[in-house]
Amino acid sequence: MMQLYPAHAAEALEFNKICDLLIQKCRTDAARERVVNIRFHTRMDHMERELQQTNEFKNILGGGEHFPNDFTRNMQKELKLLVVINGVLSGEQLVAFKQLALNIKDILQWFKKNNELFPALRTITERVTYEKAITELINAVIDDSGIVRDNASPELMRIRSELGKARYEARRTFESVLRKLSKNGYLADISESFMNGRRTAAVLAEYKRIVKGILHGESDTQKTVFIEPEETIELNNEIFSLERAEGREIHRILVQVTKDLGVFAPQLEAYYHLCGIYDYIRAKALLAVDMNGNIPRLSPHPLVQLVKACHPLLYLHNKAAGKPTIPLNITLDRQQRILIISGPNAGGKTVSMKTVGLLQLMVQAGLLIPADERSEIGIFKQLMVQIGDTQSIEHELSTYSAHLRDMKHFMDFANGKTLFFIDELGSGSDPNLGGAFAEAIVEDLAAKHAIGIITTHYLNLKVMAGKVKGIFNGAMAFDEEKLEPLYQLGIGKPGSSYTFAIAQRSGLPTAVIERAKQLTQREHFKLDKMLHQTEQQSVRLGDKEKELDKLLKENQKLKKNFEELTNKEKLKQEREILHLQNQIKKEELDYLRDTERKFKQIIQDWKKAENKQEVIDAAENVLFRKKQVQGNAAAAKKADKNYDLRGGQPKVGDLVRNKENHQVGTLSELRDKRAIVKIGNMPFNVNIDDWVVVVHKKDKKV
DSSP: OOEEESTTHHHHTTHHHHHHHHHHHOOSHHHHHHHHTOOOOOOHHHHHHHHHHHHHHHHHHHTTOOOOOOOOOOOHHHHHHHTSTTOOOOHHHHHHHHHHHHHHHHHHHHHHHTTTTSHHHHGGGTTOOOOHHHHHHHHTTBOTTSOBOGGGOHHHHHHHHHHHHHHHHHHHHHHHHHHHHHHHTOEEEEEEEEETTEEEEEEEGGGTTTSOEEEEEEOTTSSEEEEEEHHHHHHHHHHHHHHHHHHHHHHHHHHHHHHHHGGGHHHHHHHHHHHHHHHHHHHHHHHHHHTTOBOOEEOSSSOEEEEEEOOHHHHHHHHHHTOOOOOEEEEESSSSOEEEEEOOTTSSHHHHHHHHHHHHHHHHTTOOBSSOTTOEEOOOSEEEEEOSOOOBTTTTBOHHHHHHHHHHHHHHHOOTTEEEEESSTTTTSOHHHHHHHHHHHHHHHHHTTOEEEEEOOOHHHHHHTTTSTTEEEEEEEEETTTTEEEEEEEESSOOOOOHHHHHHHTTOOHHHHHHHHHHSOHHHHHHHHHHHHHHHHHHHHHHHHHHHHHHHHHHHHHHHHHHHHHHHHHHHHHHHHHHHHHHHHHHHHHHHHHHHHHHHHHHHHHHHOSOHHHHHHHHHHHHHHHHHHHHHHHHHHHHHHHEEEOOSOOOTTOEEEETTTOOEEEEEEEETTEEEEEETTEEEEEEGGGEEEEEEHHHHHO
């Protein structure tokens, strides 16, 4: 398990707020208990298993599939009663156990239906089996509404049978008495009521001595008294006695059923915890959906590589407000171990640092993070945090003294598997001395190969980033013209604090600002100014880069649209050519069929005709047509050898080919449906629908 320093390190990184959001997603006490006792794993197999389970449940939610983890009742008390000697569960509690068992049955059947699609979720049920005897035992004595069945025991059936008869007789007798009293005019407007569990007649007060029976009470106005008629007293006593006997028998049955069900206490407890586990995973998946969480790649080595990462709480806040969240790209590994972040106040230094720490805790707790899937997270055994005011009234420590106390712990226990975060290192002391101590502390942490992030305004820390191996700079971008932070972390260069720019924009007198510049050490001011200019150039270059990216994307889009249009036009032409070829083949096939039909007719006519010469003449006409077709076929073969069909609408100057005799000419004039085609030097007036556009194969190659 990961070691945290100080004890409230997770709260300092706002992990407790993530847990609060997670608890809101839970439906069961078992799941909420898991959130309260959440652990930060240091074993890769545990992390990978929990992340895969959450990711699979997220996929289920995204696919619209319903996972049947519907049992949400708290059963801790009932589970304890199961193992208590002479413990008794009510009918409603027994029905809850039956629903729990049936829910497990549904879950197992769901996995059987979705065979091997969700292996990480399925492994949770590997040792769980549905015990059919649990539901059979409960169903035998309890109905779905929690009432003990009449046939739960022969004695209960006998009692309820007698009770039904007694109630019927009492009701019949009471209604007879009411009719008699009503006829005599003794009843009040309400006529009857229940008092002390007995059915009574509402009699006018002046007749209370006339009506015989037991007086159970009177109205607030004392004008009406409630009397149990004498005729029903014995019947009601018998009913009361039978009801008590029924209650005793029901209690005996429930005690026996509870005892019998106690044999399955281990299975039922496993069922309950299984439902809690799935509810907990469901809560994590729902939270991941809200914050666009993904599963990162895992590494056994201590490293952090975040791609397009967002602070979860900031992302949710901006999402609700309809604002974008600027993502963070950062890498911390064995080569680049310590990041020094500088920049103006309120520019996002602490938020960037907290983003890295919070996402690391989330991954080691099995939660998906709002970062690109290309992100890679390693395993850290220790996490140390020094954020905010740490002064202690109890131990009479100032802010700087408490700061040094924390730094001592860092240097005593930090190693290559430590992830640390220090906000404003060296603050609270003399700038020169504090800066010197800060530099010494950073050197020591770098020598211990610890990985972490430090925010600072000290120039000497910015300078040492280029000198000490493993330490590198980062700066929060700032728009000097608008005096607004851009919340963008740039890696590889230090940042200016914009002290004088912010003072000038804030309306401080010019004379005061100039005097402050004069009092500032010359080298210090010169370096800050240089950082200032460098950062502004970087911001302008960044804007131009964004504009260039935008133009490139638009160009790619236009290129894609052009290619789509080109492909559509090409396909259209190919379809037209194919249509024309099919039309020519169809005409030739129709002619052959017609010729065959005519020859058959000629044969029949030859047999019947007396004048054979007429039949011979008809045959010659058909044969002449056949020779013409053969000539056309030869012409077509020649045309196919020299020309390719192009299709499309004919235009003046195009080469065109006759569909029937396959002669090729040049279209010299168009007149609506008619056209002038030159074959050689001879012009012909033709119907343009009988001609198709072709292109010479030599010209096509050129």
